[in-house]
Amino acid sequence: MDIRTTSTVFLVDDDEDLRNVVAFHLKNAGIHVQQYAAANEFLTGFEPDQPGCLLLDIYMSGMSGLELQKKLNQQHIQIPIIIMTSQGDVPTAVQAMKAGAIDYIEKPLDKDILLERVHECLILDSSHRDKTARLSRYSHCLSGLTRREYEVMELMVAGKMNKVIAAELKISQRTVEDHRASIMDKLKAKSIADVVRIYLLSQY
Amino acid sequence: MDIRTTSTVFLVDDDEDLRNVVAFHLKNAGIHVQQYAAANEFLTGFEPDQPGCLLLDIYMSGMSGLELQKKLNQQHIQIPIIIMTSQGDVPTAVQAMKAGAIDYIEKPLDKDILLERVHECLILDSSHRDKTARLSRYSHCLSGLTRREYEVMELMVAGKMNKVIAAELKISQRTVEDHRASIMDKLKAKSIADVVRIYLLSQY
DNA sequence: CCTCGCATCCGTATTATCCCGGATTTCACC
DNA sequence: GGTGAAATCCGGGATAATACGGATGCGAGG
Numbered sequence: 001m002d003i004r005t006t007s008t009v010f011l012v013d014d015d016e017d018l019r020n021v022v023a024f025h026l027k028n029a030g031i032h033v034q035q036y037a038a039a040n041e042f043l044t045g046f047e048p049d050q051p052g053c054l055l056l057d058i059y060m061s062g063m064s065g066l067e068l069q070k071k072l073n074q075q076h077i078q079i080p081i082i083i084m085t086s087q088g089d090v091p092t093a094v095q096a097m098k099a100g101a102i103d104y105i106e107k108p109l110d111k112d113i114l115l116e117r118v119h120e121c122l123i124l125d126s127s128h129r130d131k132t133a134r135l136s137r138y139s140h141c142l143s144g145l146t147r148r149e150y151e152v153m154e155l156m157v158a159g160k161m162n163k164v165i166a167a168e169l170k171i172s173q174r175t176v177e178d179h180r181a182s183i184m185d186k187l188k189a190k191s192i193a194d195v196v197r198i199y200l201l202s203q204y
Numbered sequence: 205m206d207i208r209t210t211s212t213v214f215l216v217d218d219d220e221d222l223r224n225v226v227a228f229h230l231k232n233a234g235i236h237v238q239q240y241a242a243a244n245e246f247l248t249g250f251e252p253d254q255p256g257c258l259l260l261d262i263y264m265s266g267m268s269g270l271e272l273q274k275k276l277n278q279q280h281i282q283i284p285i286i287i288m289t290s291q292g293d294v295p296t297a298v299q300a301m302k303a304g305a306i307d308y309i310e311k312p313l314d315k316d317i318l319l320e321r322v323h324e325c326l327i328l329d330s331s332h333r334d335k336t337a338r339l340s341r342y343s344h345c346l347s348g349l350t351r352r353e354y355e356v357m358e359l360m361v362a363g364k365m366n367k368v369i370a371a372e373l374k375i376s377q378r379t380v381e382d383h384r385a386s387i388m389d390k391l392k393a394k395s396i397a398d399v400v401r402i403y404l405l406s407q408y
Numbered sequence: 409c410c411t412c413g414c415a416t417c418c419g420t421a422t423t424a425t426c427c428c429g430g431a432t433t434t435c436a437c438c
Numbered sequence: 439g440g441t442g443a444a445a446t447c448c449g450g451g452a453t454a455a456t457a458c459g460g461a462t463g464c465g466a467g468g
Contacts, residue, residue: 090292094308097301104298146414159395161454175416177455191363196400350444365424379446381425 007122008032013057039063053080053121080121138202152179157199211326212236217261243267257284257325284325342406356383
């Protein structure tokens with residue numbers, strides 16, 4: 001699957017001319033582009049499930065690029081960000097990088113460098129999404145467990161024997177075995193090893 | 205344990221006056237300091253097991269701060285780095301941050317900010333060392349296993365039963381049980397769950 | 409009101425694992 | 439050429455886990 005057909009570059013800049021130039025180049029390279037004239041516009045219109053990356057001007061009227069970055073961080077939206085800037089000053093650049101920006105490039109933008117960096121970001125986002133998708137599949141299974149089953153699983157993962165679990169939860173060993181069976185069933189696990197793996201991976 | 209007594213700030217700058225001023229402030233705050241006039245001097249004299257952080261001037265005669273950073277990355281030395289600079293230019297700052305610098309501060313240095321950032325870095329290094337120490341304790345145990353035991357462990361962790369493992373390795377089930385026992389012994393694991401956990405954590 | 413899912417319990421039978429103690433081959437190191 | 443560790447094998451008995459089949463109380467929702 002070509003990453004260009006599944007991903008979108010979100011271009012946020014209040015300079016319409018620059019947006020058009022950048023969008024032109026990206027589209028020429030076969031990359032989908034969505035434009036926003038302001039940070040706010042992006043925040044409300046953006047769909048976090050859409051893979052892609054963010055090309056963000058740092059100096060904008062209204063919300064600045066740094067503020068937008070901060071809001072995205074607060075909402076745990078992990079889209080890769082490339083900051084664009086005209087008037088480069090070091091503290092701002094450092095702040096943006098510390099806030100997790102992948103790159104920080106100065107205008108005037110070099111078309112080839114931009115394309116290269118965008119491509120890197122799209123790949124990064126894609127592999128990041130793969131990882132989180134795997135994790136969320138596990139946690140989805142885990143959330144299908146009842147409270148009791150979850151308790152039993154925690155003790156199982158801690159390596160305790162059924163009889164010990166029974167004693168600790170003050171239920172019969174036979175009941176523990178029942179829970180264990182339905183845990184394995186729901187998690188589609190074929191062994192205790194699988195359960196431990198799923199449990200550990202879901203805890204990052 | 206006070207982090208200031210166990211950690212050292214490595215101060216690398218070819219400006220002796222600045223070194224003295226910075227070292228004075230750090231020592232006043234109770235922090236150990238080791239000075240180096242050049243990147244090379246640091247590279248040869250530095251002991252990676254010593255906890256601490258690196259205060260690094262970026263423009264130096266001989267090896268530059270960026271080059272030193274690169275060498276440390278190549279050697280997988282993960283000490284936190286604060287870059288200091290007089291003539292700030294954005295691309296260099298961005299490059300340093302992308303290479304993993306924790307911070308990038310411009311001269312003239314503000315004493316209080318410097319102390320705060322240094323403190324953050326020392327804490328970061330300390331917690332990082334804790335994590336890697338835990339990991340290496342596990343992988344140390346793992347490296348104590350014989351080839352055969354390691355093979356058996358991999359199959360155990362994959363959730364296979366002893367009889368299946370025996371069939372796959374073409375050895376008797378009883379032998380698998382022996383190996384299993386010595387694996388548990390060497391890893392100080394009390395259950396299969398423990399083994400899986402150690403195995404997974406050692407694989408990051 | 410009745411159903412359905414959850415949590416609880418039970419016996420029995422089979423299978424797997426763990427622990428006891430002992431034994432052989434091979435290979436490397438002294 | 440002996441010593442020792444690794445890898446292999448064995449039997450038997452205790453303990454634990456799994457599977458089959460069935461049962462009760464309880465609370466939420468149609």
